[in-house]
Amino acid sequence: MSEIKLKPCPFCGGKAKLIQIDKGPFAVVICKVCETQSNVFLKAEDAEVAWNRRNVDEQNKEVPLH
Numbered sequence: 001m002s003e004i005k006l007k008p009c010p011f012c013g014g015k016a017k018l019i020q021i022d023k024g025p026f027a028v029v030i031c032k033v034c035e036t037q038s039n040v041f042l043k044a045e046d047a048e049v050a051w052n053r054r055n056v057d058e059q060n061k062e063v064p065l066h
C-alpha cells in the first residue's frame with residue numbers, strides 16, 4: 001500500500017526503517033545506524049513523510065555536523 005521511499009538518515013546517512021508500534025496504531029521511522037527517530041504518528045505514511053521532510057530540511061539548512 002505504502003509506496004513512499006524513505007530517505008537516508010540526515011545525520012549519518014544510514015538506512016531508515018519504518019516501525020509500527022504494536023501496542024497501538026502508531027508508527028515511527030528510525031535510523032538503523034544511529035537510532036535517530038522521527039516523531040510518532042498514527043499512520044505509517046505520515047511518519048514516512050515527516051522523516052523525508054526533515055531530511056530535506058536538514059540538508060537545506062546545511063547545518064554542520066557535530
Ligand SMILES: [Zn+2]
Pocket residue numbers: 009010011012013014031032033034035036
Ligand atoms: Zn542515522
